[in-house]
Amino acid sequence: MLWSVNVSNNKAGINYYEILEVSDNATRKEIVEAYQRAKSVYSKDSMALYSLYSDEDSTNMINLIEEAYQVLINPQRRELYNREHNINSHRSVVNIIFDKPGELGRSFVETPNFGEQENSYEDPKINKAAFKAYVSVSKQESAKKAPEYKSDDTMESKIRSEEEFSGNFFTEVRKYKNMNLGYLSSVTKVAVYHLEALEREDYKTLPARVYVRGFVKSYAQSLGLDRDKAVTAYMKRYDQAFKK
Amino acid sequence: MGVIFSKQGLNDASSEYIQPVTKDGGKERVIISVGGGKGGVGKTLIAANLGIMLAREGRRVILIDLDLGGANLHTCLGVDLPKSTLSDFMQKDVTNLSDILIETPINNLRLISGAQDILDIANIKYMQKVRFINKLKELDADYIILDLGAGTSFNTLDFFLASDIGIVTIVPEPTSIENVYRFIKSAFYRKLKNAESSLKIKKMVDDIMKNRIANGISTPSDLLKKIEETEQDIGEAVRKEMASFSPKLIINMVRSQTDVEIGHAVSSVCRKYFGIETELLGYIEYDNLVWQSIRKKNPVILEFPNSKLISDFNRVYKRIINPNIRFIDGALER
Ligand SMILES: Nc1ncnc2c1ncn2[C@@H]1O[C@H](COP(=O)(O)OP(=O)(O)OP(=O)(O)O)[C@@H](O)[C@H]1O
Ligand SMILES: [Mg+2]
Numbered sequence: 001m002l003w004s005v006n007v008s009n010n011k012a013g014i015n016y017y018e019i020l021e022v023s024d025n026a027t028r029k030e031i032v033e034a035y036q037r038a039k040s041v042y043s044k045d046s047m048a049l050y051s052l053y054s055d056e057d058s059t060n061m062i063n064l065i066e067e068a069y070q071v072l073i074n075p076q077r078r079e080l081y082n083r084e085h086n087i088n089s090h091r092s093v094v095n096i097i098f099d100k101p102g103e104l105g106r107s108f109v110e111t112p113n114f115g116e117q118e119n120s121y122e123d124p125k126i127n128k129a130a131f132k133a134y135v136s137v138s139k140q141e142s143a144k145k146a147p148e149y150k151s152d153d154t155m156e157s158k159i160r161s162e163e164e165f166s167g168n169f170f171t172e173v174r175k176y177k178n179m180n181l182g183y184l185s186s187v188t189k190v191a192v193y194h195l196e197a198l199e200r201e202d203y204k205t206l207p208a209r210v211y212v213r214g215f216v217k218s219y220a221q222s223l224g225l226d227r228d229k230a231v232t233a234y235m236k237r238y239d240q241a242f243k244k
Numbered sequence: 245m246g247v248i249f250s251k252q253g254l255n256d257a258s259s260e261y262i263q264p265v266t267k268d269g270g271k272e273r274v275i276i277s278v279g280g281g282k283g284g285v286g287k288t289l290i291a292a293n294l295g296i297m298l299a300r301e302g303r304r305v306i307l308i309d310l311d312l313g314g315a316n317l318h319t320c321l322g323v324d325l326p327k328s329t330l331s332d333f334m335q336k337d338v339t340n341l342s343d344i345l346i347e348t349p350i351n352n353l354r355l356i357s358g359a360q361d362i363l364d365i366a367n368i369k370y371m372q373k374v375r376f377i378n379k380l381k382e383l384d385a386d387y388i389i390l391d392l393g394a395g396t397s398f399n400t401l402d403f404f405l406a407s408d409i410g411i412v413t414i415v416p417e418p419t420s421i422e423n424v425y426r427f428i429k430s431a432f433y434r435k436l437k438n439a440e441s442s443l444k445i446k447k448m449v450d451d452i453m454k455n456r457i458a459n460g461i462s463t464p465s466d467l468l469k470k471i472e473e474t475e476q477d478i479g480e481a482v483r484k485e486m487a488s489f490s491p492k493l494i495i496n497m498v499r500s501q502t503d504v505e506i507g508h509a510v511s512s513v514c515r516k517y518f519g520i521e522t523e524l525l526g527y528i529e530y531d532n533l534v535w536q537s538i539r540k541k542n543p544v545i546l547e548f549p550n551s552k553l554i555s556d557f558n559r560v561y562k563r564i565i566n567p568n569i570r571f572i573d574g575a576l577e578r
Binding site for chain 2: 019038046051053208210241242
């Protein structure tokens with residue numbers, strides 16, 4: 001959205017999290033980093049604005065970034081803002097451990113080694129506790145033994161006759177088979193946040209179609225479902241969603 | 245697009261990435277295009293190296309030089325001026341694209357050249373284009389990589405939109421950035437245009453765009469807002485089109501950390517200004533080895549396999565074949 005131009009008459013539609021490009025669950029550290037980044041992206045001398053933003057647009061945008069930061073960095077104001085905007089900012093364990101590529105992923109970030117800047121670049125900080133948890137979970141799960149579950153006739157026959165293979169159905173089967181997303185992610189090698197999006201049928205946050213197809217296939221197979229049937233049904237819905 | 249991906253060796257923990265598999269009998273392929281609007285930003289270099297990397301891992305790859313008029317992909321691959329070119333196909337004496345395939349010195353990698361073409365990309369007729377795109381889908385390969393050449397002609401945009409993965413090349417210069425925005429914006433409007441009949445929005449879009457100044461439309465998201473005001477359902481449909489449009493960005497010829505950050509910044513601006521989600525695949529450093537290898541008419545990856553440049557390429561390559569590996573930068577990461 002071109003917030004910079006319509007700032008005044010469009011206040012209601014402004015989402016501070018989107019402005020800073022952080023998730024609803026962002027930590028204070030993430031908010032500070034995002035704020036600094038956003039300020040440099042939208043400053044007047046930022047090359048990325050070239051041909052799109054006037055100086056005035058840039059100023060408006062920076063003001064908006066300041067405003068968003070002042071609210072989100074203050075716990076009371078953030079809480080109030082969340083309540084007013086119906087934003088649910090709970091942090092589940094899965095979120096902290098897997099769903100925060102911003103925290104964990106930094107350990108996988110390579111940074112270019114440009115001679116003169118070699119020393120000035122600070123090592124990305126890793127959230128040690130989350131990382132530990134992540135490592136221990138993945139170790140545990142690297143055995144890749146499917147969890148045990150109690151077989152249930154109704155559920156088994158439902159699985160056999162399934163035609164739709166909706167995201168909800170996947171979640172249901174997954175829970176029935178006592179599998180958590182962390183485990184599935186380790187077998188399928190598909191990131192937890194992608195699997196979650198698959199289950200929610202949140203197509204927008206999924207990557208390109210070719211990948212989604214691969215995800216569904218691996219996912220269905222790992223759940224012990226008829227993978228070809230699952231892919232066909234799921235992708236049909238996916239395609240319709242985009243066609244409609 | 246009928247492409248089926250499977251995890252290669254699903255049960256093998258060591259294998260990390262996704263590859264296309266051939267369904268019994270059917271030929272499935274992934275089409276990747278490399279564009280970016282501006283000339284000389286490294287589209288050909290990227291397309292060629294990507295192709296070589298895939299081929300060296302045993303994928304069957306076809307590179308297609310759609311930079312008619314400025315074709316030089318063959319040179320990048322160390323192939324002499326080819327005899328058969330796209331011209332032969334477009335002008336109909338050749339029925340199948342496979343008839344103009346040229347072997348390259350690299351195993352598994354073949355080329356369709358646009359060299360010395362009397363045709364200009366902008367002048368390919370609609371029917372020729374449709375025929376080309378259809379025949380593209382009959383080619384026997386795992387990956388097809390299109391080197392799009394510069395510009396934003398309708399044909400170039402259509403080839404970009406016909407691919408499964410569309411890559412936009414940026415260099416950290418204002419001119420390139422301007423062209424990248426133009427390219428992305430034009431491709432999006434083109435996509436919308438192509439979907440118009442099924443979306444039944446033609447008249448509405450035409451009306452709105454006719455008065456675009458009065459309506460205050462300068463970006464896809466303005467258009468979306470306007471459509472949503474007028475008719476909610478159609479707005480929803482356009483929103484979906486937008487969501488399914490997700491170009492990948494590569495920032496080339498970077499010389500500093502600041503240059504890399506321009507890649508992230510462009511991605512942020514695309515989201516905020518256009519309402520279009522892009523993904524930055526990574527950066528490739530400026531390196532004199534490129535011209536050294538071109539002088540030797542040998543692809544840089546073969547000439548200097550252990551260079552930093554090639555490790556840049558490797559990381560970008562990995563993110564293309566496995567979307568789980570992303571170029572993460574704190575909050576800009578989705
Ligand atoms: N990372 C790099 N480091 C150094 N030189 C580079 C790099 N990338 C590209 N070049 C050089 O820039 C020039 C343009 O590259 P290339 O031909 O790949 O661009 P292009 O976008 O395909 O251009 P055109 O629009 O003319 O087809 C070439 O001489 C190439 O050697
Ligand atoms: Mg070129």
